[in-house]
Amino acid sequence: MASSPYFSLAALFVAALGFGLAPLGLVWLWAKIYSPPKPNSIKNAIYECGLESKGDAWVQFRSAYYLYGIIFLIFDVEAVFLLPFAVVFTSLGAVACAAMLVFVLLLIEGLAWAWAKGVLTWS
């Protein structure tokens, strides 16, 4: 057998295999003796920390929320523009006042439309 031309190859193969597996075996043995696992149901849980989520994330929001958000923008944007307008009101010309009136009326039109549609009544 030793005279076979493949003998040295086989011996090297076994040595290479041992070289790879021996450390793994040692690690396994070391962990088994010195670091035995101590699992519990909380440790094995996927959930880690913080508060556990309640219910389903696939909830449907009422479309009325969306409309309320849009209508809020009417007052929000109006206030943002009306404030600087009021500050320089006395030094403004008629054209500027007319432009502002158009802007405010456009927004009020939107509000009136929503009101007429019954969006403001919360049922």
Add this chain to the structure above:
Amino acid sequence: MDNRLKIELERQGIVATTLQELYNWGRKNSVWPMQFGLACCAIEMIATTMARYDLARFGAEVFRSSPRQADLLIVSGTVTKKMAPQVVRLYNQMAEPRYVIAMGACAISGGPFKQGYNVLKGIDRYIPVDVYIPGCPPRPEALIEAFIALQKKIAAQPLTGEGRPRHLDADAPGEFPVPAFGEHDLEPPANESVWHAPLTQIQGT
């Protein structure tokens, strides 16, 4: 081996040790604390890890953000009753053998908020605490002192028999019940296996 003989041998340049000492030496110098702060004590804990106080000198610089990679829980600050279940849950998820440092008056007993309705009167009601550090908040030196105390405790643990580390003790409990946030108080108000009510109503006093 006799301790005096060991010192004598070391003088001659011969180091004698046991497997237990070597094992504990490795354990005590590779404690990984959890990156988990609760209140103002956490600021001192952060300072302890930074360059001036440098907890890394003791092998504990790796603050892990996941409880699964940590084995030291520093309860740094006030534990509210809302937070207590989460603290106990995190403790349950930590790797064995795990240790707990109760940092500051609040973590020990509730501290200045002890009379409050929403503060847990000491984290040792639910989990076993290894080292207590008084202070409000304790200085970084105090935390380092506590850490060294913990290292001494780890180094003194025998690997077999009474007082061995929890991971080598198959009977030691692995799971500590997580309290629920009840209507008036946490349910149960304490874990009876780790905490016993102190005797406050002693006859004749």
